[in-house]
Structures are given as C-alpha cells and as structure tokens.
Amino acid sequence: MSKASAPGKVILFGEHFVVYGVKAILAAIDRRITVTSQTVGDSVIEIRSDLGASKFGLEEGTDVAELRPFEFLAKKMIKEFAHRGGIKMEIESEIPHGVGLGSSSAACVAAAASVSGLFEKYSKSQICELAIEAEKTIFESTSGADCTVCTHGGIITYGKGSGFERTEFEPNFSLIISNSAVTHSTDKIVAKVAEFRDGNVETFDQLCRKESELIEGAKAEIKSGNPQALGALMGQNQEYLRQIGVSNESLEQIIRVSGSGSHGSKITGAGGGGCIISIADEGSVGSVLGSLERNGTECFAAKIDYSGLETF
Ligand code: MEV
Secondary structure (H helix, E strand, O other): OEEEEEEEEEEEEOOOHHHHOOOEEEEEEEEEEEEEEEEEOOOEEEEEEOOEEEEEEOOOOOOOHHHHHHHHHHHHHHHHOOOOOEEEEEEEEOOOOOOOOOHHHHHHHHHHHHHHOOOOOOOHHHHHHHHHHHHOOOOOOOOOHHHHHHHHOOEEEEEOOOEEEEOOOOOOOEEEEEEOOOOOOHHHHHHHHHHHHHHOHHHHHHHHHHHHHHHHHHHHHHHHOOHHHHHHHHHHHHHHHHHOOOOOHHHHHHHHHHHOOOOEEEEEOOOOOOEEEEEEOHHHHHHHHHHHHHOOOEEEEEOEOOOOOEEO
16 A cells, blocks of 8 residues: 655746746645555555546546546556556545636645555655656646645746756745635636737737746745735736636635735735635634635635645
C-alpha cells in the first residue's frame, strides 16, 4: 500500500496571466487530498473518489471524465514498472471541488506520489512533473503553477518555463477564503480568456506588462511585511481580472462585503465563480468572517501549509 497527501492552494496574484508567461504568487493552504493506492492481482484499475467510482480493464478507460488523470497515472506506472496486475486507488478530499482551491492539482500530486510510490520513491520534482502530465488529460493548457505549489507547499513565485522560487518570509497577514458556491471549469474559463486575448491582443499584452510590474511590487511588499499595500495590489489585480472578463456580480458582491475589515480581496483561481481570497490582520478575521456569514457566504480562515506533499 502507498499513501500520499497534498495541500490545496490559493493564487495570491497572477492567475490567467501566468498561462501567458507572467509570474504568479501562490500559497498552499491547510486543506488536503489524500490518495491511497495498492496493487491488485487482476488486470484492472479501480478508482474511488467523491467525484465518482470507476473500474475498468487495462485495455479500457474510465467513463468518468474527472477520473482521467488517475487512469493516466495508473496505466503509466503499470507500463513503466512492467507490473503484472492492476491498481486500486482511493481519493479522499477536504477541498471543495471546482471552486479554485486546487482540488484537481492536489489530487494529481497526491495520486502521482501514491501510485509511483508502489514501485519506486520519486523526488518531489519528478512527482510534480508527473502530476502536471496527469492534469493535462483534463486541462491541456495548465501553466503548472497549481501542481507546483501543491507539491512544494509554502508561498512561491512561479513562472511557466522558469520554475519556482520559495518565499522565505513568513507573512504577517491572515487569509480568508469565501466560496461563491458557483462551480466552474478551469479549462473553459481559460479558453474564454484565450478568446478575449485573440480579439484584444494589444490590450491583453498591456495587461500582462502591468501584471508583471504588480507581481514585482507584491513580492517586495510580502518581503517588507506591508499587508495594507499588499491588499491594495490585490484590488488592482482584481481590476485586471475584471478586464479580461473572469469576474461576475456574485464575486463582486463578496468583494464588497469583505471590504470592511480586510486589506483587499480578489478572485483566486480561474474565476467565473469559485472563491474570493481576502487578506486581513489576525485581529480582524472574526469580524470579516461575521460579515460574510451574515451575507450567507460560506467562508473560512485558511493557514498557509509549509509541508506540501507528504508520503506515508
Ligand atoms: C487556475 O487555478 C489558475 C489559472 O491561471 C490556470 C493555470 O495557471 O493553469 C487560471
């Protein structure tokens, strides 16, 4: 048996623009997905998760689209290690699905570690690469940012092609996550942004340049420990996200409600639904959560996870 778990994530700055080469700042959060795998004698792959269950022969495939990454990982490892038999996997999640908190990436990372761990101990970088490959079976244009932070944990700056850098500074702000309860398909929203870009090449390039400058500013503010300035940059980032068409009224309403008491709020992840992230001083967390709850918004305070992928 081989067991592994990986944290979910928030994107503090840079979603969508990261797909086009701009850097993004991400943090892993204290909600996890655990995957337990075991080899079985029969030549079958069996996957059980909250998203559905599927059992099929090695020559067949799953009919549950969301389970394709797990099928990919099981088949790849069976081939790589010439395993004569099958694999059974069980996925348990503390992360709400389809709301921008990295449930799919955390599941891919934990599954990549769990399944490969049946045969060999891979390094974290190898597991991350494998997880990105698996995630591409359902989201071809992924930047790889989410799998990277779910693997390594902490706060990272990530660039597609240039890799990641871990931030050494412990932040002096608290994170509040509000769930609009509108699920989204990251793939579809990323495709919608690609359409926007095709029709507005110059505007989009200009926004990418502005976002790059903003990210440099945000890195400096994290380092100097200035949550007010960081919150203002989040507001600016949200404006760029509005301009590329990934915000909507229910998200804007949550941003307005969390406005008093927090330093700033924005979409986290693909948008079009999903979650809003706010930063606040520790002493204000209770009042921000209270306002959101009175508004009927599901919300919680999240801690940063510094462990990343764990194997058992
Ligand atoms: C999704 O969590 C983040 C996006 O930037 C897509 C990606 O980076 O692959 C929207």
